[in-house]
Amino acid sequence: MITRKDFPERFLFGAATSAYQIEGHCFGGAGPTIWDSFAAQPGKVANGETGGLACDHYHRYEADLDLLKGLDAYRFSTSWARVMPDGRAVNQAGLDFYDRLVDAILARGLQPFLTLYHWDMPAELGTRGGWENRDVASWFGDFSEIVIDRIGDRVGSTATINEPWCVSWLSHFLGHHAPGKQDISAAARAVHHVLLAHAEAMERLRDRGQQNLGIVLNFEAFQPATPQDQPAAARFDAIVNRMFIEPLKKGRYPKPVLEGLTPHLPENWQDDMSRISAPLDWLGVNYYTRQTISEAEGPWPNYTMAQTNAPKTQMGWDIYPEGLAETLQMLKTDYVEDLPIYITENGMAWDDTVHNGTVDDPARSNYLFGHLAQVSAAQADGANIQGYFYWSLLDNYEWAFGYEKRFGMIHVDFETLERVPKNSYYAFKSWLSGQ
Ligand code: IFM
Numbered sequence: 483m484i485t486r487k488d489f490p491e492r493f494l495f496g497a498a499t500s501a502y503q504i505e506g507h508c509f510g511g512a513g514p515t516i517w518d519s520f521a522a523q524p525g526k527v528a529n530g531e532t533g534g535l536a537c538d539h540y541h542r543y544e545a546d547l548d549l550l551k552g553l554d555a556y557r558f559s560t561s562w563a564r565v566m567p568d569g570r571a572v573n574q575a576g577l578d579f580y581d582r583l584v585d586a587i588l589a590r591g592l593q594p595f596l597t598l599y600h601w602d603m604p605a606e607l608g609t610r611g612g613w614e615n616r617d618v619a620s621w622f623g624d625f626s627e628i629v630i631d632r633i634g635d636r637v638g639s640t641a642t643i644n645e646p647w648c649v650s651w652l653s654h655f656l657g658h659h660a661p662g663k664q665d666i667s668a669a670a671r672a673v674h675h676v677l678l679a680h681a682e683a684m685e686r687l688r689d690r691g692q693q694n695l696g697i698v699l700n701f702e703a704f705q706p707a708t709p710q711d712q713p714a715a716a717r718f719d720a721i722v723n724r725m726f727i728e729p730l731k732k733g734r735y736p737k738p739v740l741e742g743l744t745p746h747l748p749e750n751w752q753d754d755m756s757r758i759s760a761p762l763d764w765l766g767v768n769y770y771t772r773q774t775i776s777e778a779e780g781p782w783p784n785y786t787m788a789q790t791n792a793p794k795t796q797m798g799w800d801i802y803p804e805g806l807a808e809t810l811q812m813l814k815t816d817y818v819e820d821l822p823i824y825i826t827e828n829g830m831a832w833d834d835t836v837h838n839g840t841v842d843d844p845a846r847s848n849y850l851f852g853h854l855a856q857v858s859a860a861q862a863d864g865a866n867i868q869g870y871f872y873w874s875l876l877d878n879y880e881w882a883f884g885y886e887k888r889f890g891m892i893h894v895d896f897e898t899l900e901r902v903p904k905n906s907y908y909a910f911k912s913w914l915s916g917q
Contacts (some may be wrong), residue, residue, distance in 0.1 A: 500602075517601065558583065576741055642679070642697050647700055703806075824869040
């Protein structure tokens with residue numbers, strides 16, 4: 483088994499969360515988000531649950547951050563609807579919260595890794611077209627400036643947007659996330675506008691002298707179910723893995739993406755590509771699983787996911803650690819060369835239960851150390867990886883799955899809000915301390 487010593491001394495180990503998933507959105511003057519609107523529609527979210535109370539981290543953040551002692555860094559996000567409840571006016575109490583939070587992170591010797599947007603768009607902006615409206619770039623630019631003006635002096639690193647694929651494709655084409663559309667034109671516009679909003683925020687933050695700016699993308703390993711399914715697998719790869727990194731690093735959409743999206747992209751989209759491909763200081767990589775792809779009937783992109791016999795998480799996702807090294811190798815070769823990479827999310831959900839004050843979750847420890855071994859292998863192959871964040875610190879609101887899926891290293895009882903560190907948490911901490 484690998485040890486802490488297999489990683490460079492300055493390599494950062496941390497845990498990640500996001501605002502809407504843990505804070506409790508009914509506190510502190512936060513406005514409704516697109517997720518509140520989505521959850522109010524019957525059948526969209528398990529039990530119609532929202533992030534209204536979540537883990538009550540808004541009130542319990544000091545004790546939650548204590549649990550991170552022994553790690554190097556903490557990745558968190560700022561809720562757009564907490565800072566700008568109606569998308570326009572600023573809620574000072576929201577900024578005050580993030581001000582206190584950053585100080586509390588630093589007080590524990592942790593490096594704060596900020597993600598500006600992790601899916602909590604104000605509902606009011608959603609009614610004005612959300613990510614389909616080109617104006618979202620300036621709305622997001624305003625929000626980014628307001629946050630950075632308040633806490634930018636103390637965050638070591640800033641990501642603009644978490645998982646553009648989820649913000650656009652999963653939410654506007656597949657319909658699984660807010661706003662729940664299944665419309666290729668809406669999806670194409672959202673894809674492009676997420677990138678444009680990223681570009682706008684990068685420009686505004688650079689103008690303010692903010693350093694260490696990046697973006698967080700999700701990637702999935704993949705294989706064709708049979709050799710005949712290779713073209714379908716290539717379409718999957720283009721949409722899931724390359725639709726954002728290629729514009730960001732090469733200023734163009736992948737060809738298989740254009741085959742489907744060209745008629746639906748906003749007019750004159752080409753004119754935005756030089757802004758979108760402005761340099762990044764680092765890239766965040768979120769990796770969880772591998773998909774097995776088959777051809778499907780129907781219109782582009784006509785692929786489907788096949789079932790496999792691989793071991794699975796509570797989400798039903800295949801456990802395939804090697805895919806992380808494969809992804810990192812692909813990124814290095816095809817896109818980023820030496821650009822610093824952080825693994826900004828990696829983790830698994832399991833149906834964890836507390837027995838006599840203990841949560842025994844060997845599957846999660848195996849998942850964690852299995853993936854860390856792949857990070858180490860990718861480093862040995864020359865990938866410039868500078869840190870790893872486990873997803874997630876706490877069990878939390880898993881979006882359309884409500885509170886049923888448990889990704890945390892810390893168990894949360896959603897009735898009493900009691901926290902119980904799982905055995906994987908103790909395993910990670912003792913591994914970090916070299917024991
Ligand atoms: O919980 C999510 C997170 O918000 C974004 N990345 C994937 C995680 C697990 O589904």
